[in-house]
Amino acid sequence: MLPNTLAELAALFLKGSVSVLSMRCLGTTHQHIEHHNQLAAAVDLHATRAAVIVPIRMSATSLHLTATISASARCKLAHIDRTLLLMSAEENNVKGADEREVSDEELKLHQEDMDSIQERLEGLMHDHLGEFPVDDESPIAVHAAEIARSHITDGTRKGHQRVIMAYLAYHLKRDPSWDPMAVTGNTPKDIREFILQKCGRSSDGYEGRKYSTAVATRAALTLWYRSIRPDESSIDWHHDRNSGTCRGLPTRSRLVSEFMVGLEKTKAKAGEVSKSARALSxxxxxxxxxxxxxxxxxxxxxxxxxxxxxxxxxxxxxxxxxxxxxxxxxxxxxxxxxxxxxxxxxxxxxxxxxxxxxxxxxxxxxxxxxxxxxxxxxxxxxxxxxxxxxxxxxxxxxxxxxxxxxxxxxxxxxxxxxxxxxxxxxxxxxxxxxxxxxxxxxxxxxxxxxxxxxxxxxxxxxxxxxxxxxxxxxxxxxxxxxxxxxxxxxxxxxxxxxxx
Missing domain, CATH: 1.10.443.10 (Intergrase catalytic core)
Incomplete structure (x- = not known):
């Protein structure tokens, strides 16, 4: 028979009849035990002649009570309290793990949407080409265009070239020593910075483009980094901080994905609706x-x-x-x-x-x-x-x-x-x-x-x-x-x- 009260539970525990696991199954966590006076009252106060005053923490209200109990009972209660504290910490860890898993699942779903959009990129590019002008004739822009054309040779990819050219020119103007062909641990940050410049709020000094522009930009940069590193994995990203080695596509990094998820939510709050792949009926x-x-x-x-x-x-x-x-x-x-x-x-x-x-x-x-x-x-x-x-x-x-x-x-x-x-x-x-x-x-x-x-x-x-x-x-x-x-x-x- 299961104990009905905390007093019965404590008595069984002191006799060794209730394990920590069964206590947890009964829902007895550190947060749930709010009546330590019941727990103390259930202890055999006649186990020894010597009685001591023991402070017992009341977890739910952070108050402290005192109870007169035997020394052996005090040890038992201290063990209960430590056990429940450990269980509480474990539950918090589980909660944190669940939150991480939910976040990972959200990023995975976002990446699926990005993969789907990548498939229909031509139409998306066509809709946003006007946001990447070609009238910049500065030496840096001309150099960026030459680099883009030399690696994206397919004639159907002219729209991608314009996005890539704008990306390269943006960073070369800010830092002439920036290497367009390099892929480092900072590359995801470079991608994030450029997309923010295009799609951040105009009130903050950015261009204020739509979320679909961010999607088109990320897709075009995926093509760029695939073209300059064709032998790398196209489904993940890994940066070894110790060796500095980078593997995969920087556009698939967690940093870029989290930024895109946040940008989408920001745009949605502003009334902009993004479109993922529609279901077939x-x-x-x-x-x-x-x-x-x-x-x-x-x-x-x-x-x-x-x-x-x-x-x-x-x-x-x-x-x-x-x-x-x-x-x-x-x-x-x-x-x-x-x-x-x-x-x-x-x-x-x-x-x-x-x-x-x-x-x-x-x-x-x-x-x-x-x-x-x-x-x-x-x-x-x-x-x-x-x-x-x-x-x-x-x-x-x-x-x-x-x-x-x-x-x-x-x-x-x-x-x-x-x-x-x-x-x-x-x-x-x-x-x-x-x-x-x-x-x-x-x-x-x-x-x-x-x-x-x-x-x-x-x-x-x-x-x-x-x-x-x-x-x-x-x-x-x-x-x-x-x-x-x-x-x-x-x-x-x-x-x-x-x-x-």
Whole structure:
């Protein structure tokens, strides 16, 4: 039987019947024990003839009480107090760790948005080129332009060149000894300073540009540092303070990410709304299905469409980042011979993996919505690949004749294909979608269409409690599907529908 009062609890503890762990399970923390007089009263005051006066701290009010207790009881109470203090400190540490994890999750989600924006950078650049003038003919500006052009040679990247040129010229004017080709521990600060100059409040002496200008600037500088350090990782940043060695992209540093998150919040408070990648809906997926598998296409284009739509569907149904979908291998698929209703998918590594246990999905056939059926998608895929036993990447590139190659599809290729597909469908807002739109849309599909509960979606996505930030952002976005909001409170309409 569990003790009902602190007095009973103290008595059991003094007898050795209650461990520190069980005390904690009962919710008895240092902050909760506000009645040390009860605790003292429960102590056997007749354990010894010698009695002493012991001050006992009252934690909740910072008061001190006194109680007459035995020496042995005093030792026991002192042990309780020390234990509870340690438990309190541990709880504070856990709270601090949770806050750090929440902050890390927010930065991770922000970086996902940045990756998505990077995919639709051309349109973003076009919208902001006027904010990076080319009429500066000073020697430093001319020199900066030459440096930018020598490394960004693609003719379609003229907009990026202008942003990069402005960045280089800004720092060279401030410090002629600044090295445009160097990447040091100060490079993230240089990036932050330039973006602040462009997008800080005009009342503080900055240019006051929109948050989207900051996003375009960061994306262009990502291209710049990729071009001058092509062999470095493009997904992280690490600076060794001892050796001074820098690895990865400075635009992905925590300093830059935290600054961008703060800038976005500042702009939002001022009434500016930023746009992350919009979610794809089930109807969007139906249209992509019809486009990719259009019988009017050439045989080669149809074969490419089969592979492309299979990636789209897997990312959507499994709520994957697109790079996770593309990382699937033939060995990731486990189909029991003769089983026609489902197959299992195992993803060995995930960005958000919480344990060493691989995440497994079981995907079932969908006769009610054939366009969303994973079994049908894989049957078509096997028809394209032929009877040959294959290993390695599951989603392979096809050449211009529709022949299967040994190369895996890549994120940039799929991103361009999605943009082309949405434009072919006539989407005027195609630039608002990116490869992260499948993950967002898949999450909303499970909630709104399949009527899953939140805990089901969390388990399916492999999300921890900390990643609830990500889940909520996927459930709800100001850009997504609110055209029927005017009917949300129409109870009469819903009641009528329920009777039908």
């Amino acid at each position: 089930r109807e969007d997926m139906h249209r992509l299905h019809d486009l990719c598998l259009d019988p009017k296409l050439t045989a080669a284009e149809q074969r490419k469409g089969v592979v492309r739509y299979a990636v789209y569907l897997m990312a959507f149904l499994m709520m994957l980042r697109i790079e996770e979908a593309l990382s699937l291998e033939f060995s990731s698929i486990n189909k029991i011979p003769g089983e026609r209703t489902y197959f299992d998918v195992r993803l060995v590594t995930r960005k958000s993996a919480q344990t060493g246990v691989p995440h497994v999905w079981r995907l079932w056939s969908n006769d009610g919505d054939p366009k969303m059926c994973p079994i049908r998608a894989f049957i078509r895929l096997s028809m394209v690949y032929g009877p040959e036993d294959r290993t390695g990447p599951l989603f392979l590139k096809l050449n211009q004749f529709g022949a299967v190659t040994s190369e895996s599809m890549t994120n940039p290729v799929l991103s361009r294909a999605l943009a082309d597909d949405l434009q072919a469908l006539g989407y005027a807002d195609w630039s608002l979608f990116g490869t992260h739109s499948f993950r967002r849309g898949g999450c909303q599909y499970r909630i709104h269409v399949m009527k899953w509960s939140v805990d089901m979606v969390a388990a399916w996505g492999g999300w921890s409690q900390i990643e609830a930030i990500t889940m909520f952002r996927y459930f709800y976005s100001p850009q997504d599907n609110h055209e029927f909001m005017i009917e949300y409170d129409n109870n009469r309409k819903r009641m009528k529908g329920s009777r039908e």
